[in-house]
Amino acid sequence: MRLCRYQTGDARPQVGFFHDDRLVPLRAAAARFGLTARDDDSLLDCLPGGESFTATREIFAALERDGDAGRELALPTATVQLLVPVPHPPKLLLLAGNYAKHIEERGGKAEERERTFPYVFMKPPSTTLQHPGGPVVIPACSPDFLDWELELGVVIGRRCRGVSEAEALQYVAGYTVVNDISDRQYRPNPGRTKRERDGFFDWQHGKWHDTSCPLGPCVLSSDACPDPQTLKMQLKLNGQVEQDASTAEMVFPVAAVIEFISRFVTLEPGDIISTGTPAGVGSSKNKYLKPGDLLEATIERIGTLTSPVIAEAK
Structure with a gap:
């Protein structure tokens, strides 16, 4: 599982599943499968050690099972601004x-x-x-x-x-x-x-x-x-x-x-x-x-x- 932070226009930053030339918005994928995702851009919390890791992995697994959903929800990475994945590291x-x-x-x-x-x-x-x-x-x-x-x-x-x-x-x-x-x-x-x-x-x-x-x-x-x-x-x-x-x-x-x-x-x-x-x-x-x-x-x-x-x- 690869995660990225991104922004479209003036919208607030979001987390997405990264696939090189495309990404799938985390919240959109969660909604597609009736699952719950974070309502912020805290990518760190979606990774191992984070409080939302289990939920994020469940959403990713659902996308892996349903290839059509991943294609329908995908955004070309060329159309968004990718952001530093961890914007404020303590060190x-x-x-x-x-x-x-x-x-x-x-x-x-x-x-x-x-x-x-x-x-x-x-x-x-x-x-x-x-x-x-x-x-x-x-x-x-x-x-x-x-x-x-x-x-x-x-x-x-x-x-x-x-x-x-x-x-x-x-x-x-x-x-x-x-x-x-x-x-x-x-x-x-x-x-x-x-x-x-x-x-x-x-x-x-x-x-x-x-x-x-x-x-x-x-x-x-x-x-x-x-x-x-x-x-x-x-x-x-x-x-x-x-x-x-x-x-x-x-x-x-x-x-x-x-x-x-x-x-x-x-x-x-x-x-x-x-x-x-x-x-x-x-x-x-x-x-x-x-x-x-x-x-x-x-x-x-x-x-x-x-x-x-x-x-x-x-």
Whole structure:
């Protein structure tokens, strides 16, 4: 089951069952079968861990049995505005260096997971999250080194602290596609006096530009994906494949990441963890985003997150 948030015109946002080129409105489907659905756009509550999950799954099963109803109620996705599936995550956590080949293409050395730990950083969700189909805006303050990073996003469905790797996936609501847009050479105040930690903060500030975290187009329910380490990943820039990998290549798999973070941070429903990017980023090829580009970030069984690239208005 894949769920999305969407909007038609000025109508209030709704939840729908996502099928790539079409979607079926949740409330319309519920009414068709005499079932009850939420009267809001809280997609998270419709996923595992949410209070409406059982009812939503029942509606989905009815649609699966009645193909005619699904076709009659469907809306082409091209006619609606897809929205960020979880618009206000309490925390937006991301991993750096979780694929060995990506570490190596950036000039580093990958260590075995037993000898290291995941690098985790944050983005401000209210300004970095961008809707499916919404533009990645190249910032006027640093226009020349914007890069892409296709990543598997994990949506937390139940509050947890101190969970083991063996039990960690029980707390996942679902999976989505993230594009961790990164400014590889952001240098605040180029005429500055150099300090010891400048490089670290340059890297961190380069992750925080507005629209630097497109997310979507939907969430794949975790009960439909018992093993998130088997998903093929591919990112295209203007139709050309730049990243082609699998989530099996992660140094720290999803369950290990949740175990690590939950040791010292309480994870809450709606938190999003983006699990790092595989090899094939632009900086390894001296190729960066420019206005007019089109990014297509695809993860098997979830869908394709499309992002046009524009320059910041002056």
